[in-house]
Amino acid sequence: MGKLVRTLSFWMLLVIFFGISVFGVAAAKKAVKLVVWGGVPAENGPGALVEHWNRTHPGIQVEYVRFVNDDSGNTKLDVALLSGEQIDAFFTYGVPYMVKRIEGGMVMDLSGLGADSFVRSNIGTDGIFRCNGKLYSVPTTKEPVYMMVNKAMFDKAGLKVPASWTFDEFRQICKKLTVTEGGKTRYGLFATPSVNPSVSTNLDLARIILGNNYWYKAEGKAANFDNAAHRLNAQFYYDLIFTDKSAFPYSEILSRKLQVYAQDLFLNQEAAMMPSAPWLLRYVKDTAKYPHEWVTSFAPMPVPDKKRKYYNPGALNNWILMNSKTRYKKETWQFMKYWATEGAAKYMLASGKIPTWKKVDSKMVTSGIFSGYEKLFDMDAFRRVVLDPHIRYTLDTVTVAAPEIMQILKEESDKTFLKEQSVEQLIQKVKSRSDEAIKSAK
Structure with missing residues (x-):
């Protein structure tokens, strides 16, 4: 009897031991x-x-x-x-x-x-x-980056949402959409300067023209900011703010932190359009925070001319x-x-x-993004512009001193678009400082 008890006790201990071990493995x-x-x-x-x-x-x-x-x-x-x-x-x-x-x-x-x-x-x-x-x-x-458009403001101005447009046509439409009533201005455009290439609210005409690796020349041995496309880009944005007064002032963008909360201006109808990407559509659907019934439409980014294919900044x-x-x-x-x-x-x-x-596929995209909110969007324009299968995306493969150059662009752009220096000074300083950063990185 004692032997049987000892044997049973032995096996019970084994069961308990291995049970604990198995439990321990599972718990781990x-x-x-x-x-x-x-x-x-x-x-x-x-x-x-x-x-x-x-x-x-x-x-x-x-x-x-x-x-x-x-x-x-x-x-x-x-x-x-x-x-x-x-x-x-x-x-x-x-x-x-x-x-x-x-x-x-x-x-x-x-x-x-x-x-x-x-x-x-x-x-x-x-x-x-x-x-x-x-x-x-x-x-x-x-x-992809495109222009997100308040269709009601276009309609009120007697304008059609364009299926394509040049830089000059875009500038003229920005002016026509800018209206001051009761001391309050509704601007044709909200956009941020092209500092970080991945920011979808940038008005980045240089990227549209030059495409990949547009910060560099000679495979990263020197900065490319003396290229005419970069000068055009900075001057265009400067003129929209200070000459035409059709773009939302950069000083207010900084003071209201609109680099992060860009949707506020568009959805509160302080600007008729803005460069955008699909992730901002979630705010358009948030009618609790941004109550509205007007339709959001879509237009491609403007290009220098309509004779050739350019890059999408996205x-x-x-x-x-x-x-x-x-x-x-x-x-x-x-x-x-x-x-x-x-x-x-x-x-x-x-x-x-x-x-x-x-x-x-495209059906999954439209269903996933817009289900239940179709009335707030121009669905045909979305399919034509945002889901265009021929979009020519960019990809930077040269990245020498990229973080340093981005900081240089931020510092010099702030001075320029706060009207503390000229566009020419911006180009000269960004070029020389970026060349030094590239040299130091090598």
Whole structure:
């Protein structure tokens, strides 16, 4: 009897031991937690995306942290990355910021994880950014740039929304749309100066003309800001503000922080049109915050002439990257792939994010973005302009001193469009300072 008890006790201990071990393994798997930082508010898609992932992947739980995609928000992200705070994956919205983080050792080279094959199969090869030939990021969104138009203001001015227009035609229409009533001016245009190429509210005529790598010449050995297209671009914006008085004043853009909250001017009808990208459409649909019934239409960006094909200032964007310090490479890569494909298609369209995933077609895009809000938009114009299959996107492959050049552009543009210096001084200073930055980077 004693022997039997001892034998049973032995087996019970084994069962308990292995039970605890199995439970411990399961608990350990469930304990894997990823932290992902992004610039899109959680309520505009990322929250639902992460919630679905967590529900269907109990072994890999994700926390989404939102940062504001402006200078201070990007600084906050950089500080967190450099301090060693847990961030497994994060989004970057533009090549200069991406280059800065890659060169700063904050980003994992994805080549060893099969990223090249994944991107080729699911997204394609056009518009994919590589740094020194290596793949560090996956673009999750297509962001064509176009003019978002208040059709009611065009109608009131007796104007048709153009299917195409030249720079000169665009300037004349800006003037015709500018009206002062009761001491209050409604401007023809709201736009920001071309400082960061990834900002969709830029009026970037130089990009339209020159396309890829437009900051550089001689394959990055010198700055290209003495090119006539850059001078035209700066003078055009300057004249809209100070000569024609048809563009919203830059001083007010800065004081009201409209670089970040650009939609306020358009939806409060302080400006008739603005350069835009699909992500801003989510604000047009927010009739609780911006009550209106007038229709938003779409026009392509203006071009120098209608005889040839020019570039669209937009590009693939919303790049997701892996922190070089993550302890969970395999799990992070698994989540990154999900976001770039099924996650983006199912949860990000409502916020105006057009996925790069090949399986998303135009019907999915229009349904995902506009369902229930069709009356607020000129759907035919959207299909013609925004979903144009012949859009010629840009991709910068030369990035020498890009973060430094972006800062130089910001400093000198602020002086110019606050009327503290001339356009000629802007061009001279940006050219000479950028040449020095390139020389120092080499």
